[in-house]
Amino acid sequence: MAGIKTIALFGATGPTGRHIIEEALTRGYNLSVYTRDPKKLASFAGRVEIVVGDLQDRSAIAKCVQGAHAVISALGPNSLKVQDDKPVMHGLTNIIVAMKRAGVRRLVQISTAAYRDPKDSFAFTPHAFALLFKVIARKGYEDIKATGELIANSNLDWTLVFPTPN
Template sequence: MKIALFGATGPTGKYIIEEGLRRGYELSAYTRDTAKLSDYASKIAIVTGDLKDREAIRRNIAGSDAVISALGPNGAKTQEALPVMNGLRNVISAMDELGVRRLVQVSTSSHRDPQDSFDLKAKAMGMLIKLIARGAYDDIKAIGALISGSGLDWTLVRLPFLKDGPANGGPAVGFYGKAKLGMKLSRGNLAKFLFDQVSSREFVRAAPGIADRS
């Protein structure tokens, strides 16, 4: 099975790549800077380009069975509104053209799922992002609307605060206001959950929240 990766050069990227390799998947990773993936050059395919390069995005996805994206606002200064959403629009377009149906994308509590109930901690986290990083908040909301409105078999994986660390038995999973979800998640647990979703149908066209177990 081949998986196309986006956002694999960020802090979570090495966990995602190593989890995929452990599972024996063929991986193709998209990056603007090939040097950032030099440790994996002999183990994965690397496609270089930015999120406006539709042809390079298409090359990264071609032949894949699914796409895993850890793309998200990173605080970088840009004059463009909704840069990640606009990039993901190109990813979705390429998936449609190539007939790739499965998309697993990271998100946050700023995106609401219809199965959510009121959750004070999730609400507060979303408001904090909105207060200190309005551009990122708007981008996250737009990403959720774009993907949930697509015709793909998508899953939006909503995260709390991430920390370095291995998978340790799997995260708590559920919908805000209904499941007991904490405020921290190890990057190893995230990587494991993302790959679990490739073949699972449990959360297709849904946005579960995940967190480390207490």
């Protein structure tokens, strides 16, 4: 089993995270899954390692990342009314610190179409969506933008995945 890769997954209880768990298990990966509420992952008990904590719990984050070959984050603002100042960016900061300490270089962040990397070419639909999101949910947009910038400047081997609106 030495060839089996381990993925640390953050943001596992949302629809995207659950899809990632199913796909990773189908493909034979081991998963270390981070959650605040292990009851939400009860259907995966025994098939994934569940690590419980919040995004400020550095020791639990380190436990989740330890031994991983890559980290996937499906973290994002969980409502249009983000109360805290950049909770996803602050959580990703703790994850990146844990990754660097554990020697994990690969990070995949599932972002939103609301944030466009400044190096991306212009496309009207995603640009319009980003502008609309910025107007409707300014704090959420600022968190997503700060998260993208944090990752881009992290010196990790990273990928930002932007689902596009249909």
